[in-house]
Amino acid sequence: MITVEKSDPFSSESQRLIEMLSAELAAITGDNGKSNFTVDAMNGDRALWVLAKNAHGDAIGCGAIRPLTHNIAELKRMFSDRSVPGVGNALLTFLETFAKEMGYLELRLETRHINHRAVTFYEKNGYVCIENYGPYIGREEAVCFSKALC
Template sequence: MHQFHIAAADPALPEAVALLDELSARLAAITGNSGRSSFDAADVRVPGALFVLACNVEGKAVGCGAFRPIGEGVAEVKRMYAQVAGAGLAILIHLEAAAREYGYHRLRLETRLVNQRAVAFYEKHGYARIPNFGKYAGRPEAVCFEKILN
């Protein structure tokens, strides 16, 4: 099992920017849309929000993820990305634990239906499909998920 150090970070750090750019390029290749318009770094700098970097044992940033508040007791997962196996799950587990500590009861997220790897990942880890919410409502290319945090 891989070991990762996951900690809060500013999304403007060079290593965070590099990961976010890599994610945008991969999303554009998979879905035709980089997803950049769906992420504003200011959204993860507000109270109740969190952006994290996952670093490997050598200290190299190999993944990132975030959540932002979207309603009472509800946060939205944003910009999940992992370069190496195991980092994505480690980040997701960290974000879920942090969300509980912040008082959230539900995590929601959106991905594109064509991104089958992401769809399968979230379904495997307890996220259930829900009606598309917010700006994703009425967009058939999008699929939304929710997990109730215990």
């Protein structure tokens, strides 16, 4: 059983998962992903940080959304330690539902072409490749995705 709940991005559980994600990204892509995300970005009232927990209450995954525009949110820091199947889907479903409830019409995200697991996961969940946006414009290693929430 997996539960997903709003959480404090500064908590020790959150920080542990962020560091695990950064290490995994560095191993896959050569970049830890920290340059385009700070925990401080989670302070806004239209931003959300969540943790996925297993049946014992242990944090096993994390994810976030933050506003890009009034109608578009960006999905950030999605990570599962893969100790339990379905963590990614549970996180994504929770974040998409929250984004809709907050009035967002679209979710966007960036990952790297070389991160095949992430690319496949997002495509399987209805995300479509779009032109790179914001800090990812002109970065050939980056691939951006979008999903309409309506």
